[in-house]
Amino acid sequence: MSKAILEHINMTVSDPDRTANMLVDLFGWKIRWSGASLNNGRTVHVGNEEDYVALYSVGDPRGLGENENYRLAGAINHLGILVDDLDAAEKRVLDFGIKTHSHQTYEPGSRFYFHDHDGIEYEVVSYA
DSSP states (O other): OOOOOEEEEEEEOSOOOHHHHHHHHOOOOEEEEEEEEEEGGEEEEEOOOSSSEEEEEOSSSSOOOGGGGGSTTTTTEEEEEEEEEEHHHHHHHHTTOOHHHHHHHHEEEEEEEETTTTOOOOEEEEEO
């Protein structure tokens, strides 16, 4: 079997530019592409050279409450982001004005979580 690599994930957000700018600021990613998309919507691709997150909006999507997606078939529970320096990553998140929670350390690494302005949960993990 040939090797398969996750290239991107596509998420509906309220404001693709706002979410993309948050991810650029927090993780040093770059905006790879932005433009018009399905149903007169807008999409922004943000990530690195190998993979990215596609952020899509039609302008006024219905939002989910915090952790509601864990009870909704087909929803994404959280987006996991691997970093080299967990403390530095958490400082950037906190300095951005976002609260972190659910700090855990267990084999093989440590992690924390946060929710963005749309209620999307992010897991930030380090195996360093």
